[in-house]
Amino acid sequence: MKEIDCRGLGCPEPVIRTKKGLKESPDGVDVIVDDRAARENVPRYAEATGYKAEVKQEGEAWRIEIRR
Amino acid sequence: MDEKRLTELVRSSGCNAKLPPGDLHEVLDSLPHDADARLIGGYEKSDDAFVYDIGEGKVLIETVDFFPPMVDDPVAFGEIAAANAISDIYAMGAEPSVALSLMCFPSCLPLSVMRSIMLGAIAKAREAGCIIAGGHTISDREPKFGLSVTAIAGKESVWTNSGALPGDVLVLTKKLGAGVNMTALKGGETDAAEAIESMRTLNKRARDMARALRVHAATDVTGFSILGHSAEMADGSGVTVSIAFSSLPFFSGTEELARFGFIPEGRYTNEDYLHDKVAFASGLGKRERDLLFSPETSGGLLLSMPRPDAERFVDGFGAPAAIIGHVRERGSVSVDVIA
Numbered sequence: 389m390k391e392i393d394c395r396g397l398g399c400p401e402p403v404i405r406t407k408k409g410l411k412e413s414p415d416g417v418d419v420i421v422d423d424r425a426a427r428e429n430v431p432r433y434a435e436a437t438g439y440k441a442e443v444k445q446e447g448e449a450w451r452i453e454i455r456r
Numbered sequence: 457m458d459e460k461r462l463t464e465l466v467r468s469s470g471c472n473a474k475l476p477p478g479d480l481h482e483v484l485d486s487l488p489h490d491a492d493a494r495l496i497g498g499y500e501k502s503d504d505a506f507v508y509d510i511g512e513g514k515v516l517i518e519t520v521d522f523f524p525p526m527v528d529d530p531v532a533f534g535e536i537a538a539a540n541a542i543s544d545i546y547a548m549g550a551e552p553s554v555a556l557s558l559m560c561f562p563s564c565l566p567l568s569v570m571r572s573i574m575l576g577a578i579a580k581a582r583e584a585g586c587i588i589a590g591g592h593t594i595s596d597r598e599p600k601f602g603l604s605v606t607a608i609a610g611k612e613s614v615w616t617n618s619g620a621l622p623g624d625v626l627v628l629t630k631k632l633g634a635g636v637n638m639t640a641l642k643g644g645e646t647d648a649a650e651a652i653e654s655m656r657t658l659n660k661r662a663r664d665m666a667r668a669l670r671v672h673a674a675t676d677v678t679g680f681s682i683l684g685h686s687a688e689m690a691d692g693s694g695v696t697v698s699i700a701f702s703s704l705p706f707f708s709g710t711e712e713l714a715r716f717g718f719i720p721e722g723r724y725t726n727e728d729y730l731h732d733k734v735a736f737a738s739g740l741g742k743r744e745r746d747l748l749f750s751p752e753t754s755g756g757l758l759l760s761m762p763r764p765d766a767e768r769f770v771d772g773f774g775a776p777a778a779i780i781g782h783v784r785e786r787g788s789v790s791v792d793v794i795a
Contacts, residue, residue: 433716
């Protein structure tokens with residue numbers, strides 16, 4: 389699965405990169421974030437566009453698995 | 457080198473750049489509070505400005521507010537920063553007299569940008585009848601701008617945020633959603649024209665109209681969100697305020713932008729601080745929390761008034777002023793949100 393590394397980025401950048409990522413890979417993407425607002429906002433974007441999002445802790449960061 | 461956009465240089469913007477309220481209070485509560493009988497209202501009361509008795513029935517009112525840009529147009533940024541800072545004076549029911557500017561300015565930007573920010577601020581201050589009489593500028597990687605504003609008023613005429621009475625109703629004089637709109641603007645998802653126009657609008661007209669009516673408590677709605685500023689008013693007044701979600705006016709498109717995740721970071725830190733002060737009626741969920749905990753910038757006045765005065769105010773002021781809730785005897789929370 390395509391991975392989008394958004395560590396170090398504040399909102400809305402992770403949401404914008406997720407949007408671009410899903411346009412290129414409509415089946416889904418993994419988004420890595422280390423910002424608390426991004427952890428909340430990226431799943432909101434995914435769900436608003438009809439995807440499912442699962443958030444998994446990975447050390448100091450979170451992996452958000454976005455799937456159809 | 458390409459000229460940098462103002463908002464490109466900052467991580468957070470507007471009142472969303474406020475330190476999380478929990479962190480702020482942790483420090484403030486640990487500081488010594490020097491008593492001075494002439495200091496009538498200070499930071500321990502969470503009011504919008506301090507009030508200092510200068511004798512002969514007069515008080516000095518002073519406030520300071522500055523933040524990073526939320527828009528790229530430097531004139532608009534100057535106007536918004538000035539309107540936002542001056543608003544704290546209007547929230548005390550007073551009129552601004554003089555101001556000092558605070559400017560942090562990066563060396564990568566041309567000086568014409570600084571000039572435009574100042575021109576915007578001067579024009580807005582002039583509209584408020586206030587003179588920017590000086591200021592201080594430092595070099596900084598992130599641009600920031602704001603004003604320290606001074607007013608002199610009659611001692612008995614000052615509004616506080618701690619006089620709300622059970623039976624009052626709450627009036628809000630601007631729409632909500634600035635934080636959500638500024639987050640989406642940064643992402644290129646909206647031009648946020650309605651929010652920008654609102655942020656650059658002075659609360660002068662609202663203050664002037666309310667002066668002729670009975671105001672029991674007043675504040676303005678900025679970084680701590682409509683719920684945070686309502687909670688401060690409720691706690692200061694020893695009451696509970698009840699806000700009706702369906703009565704709240706939002707900039708068009710705000711709800712959709714929030715649903716798509718264009719939510720400022722302050723929404724989460726505000727909820728961390730406020731979660732045990734606010735109760736939501738069943739049926740209200742993430743959508744309402746996202747909208748109501750999001751920070752505002754240069755928001756409207758929140759006025760606690762007897763109902764007849766509130767109705768006269770709303771009739772006279774017109775949209776977007778609205779009655780958004782009421783005040784009741786203190787219950788278990790500071791604010792409850794009903795549908």
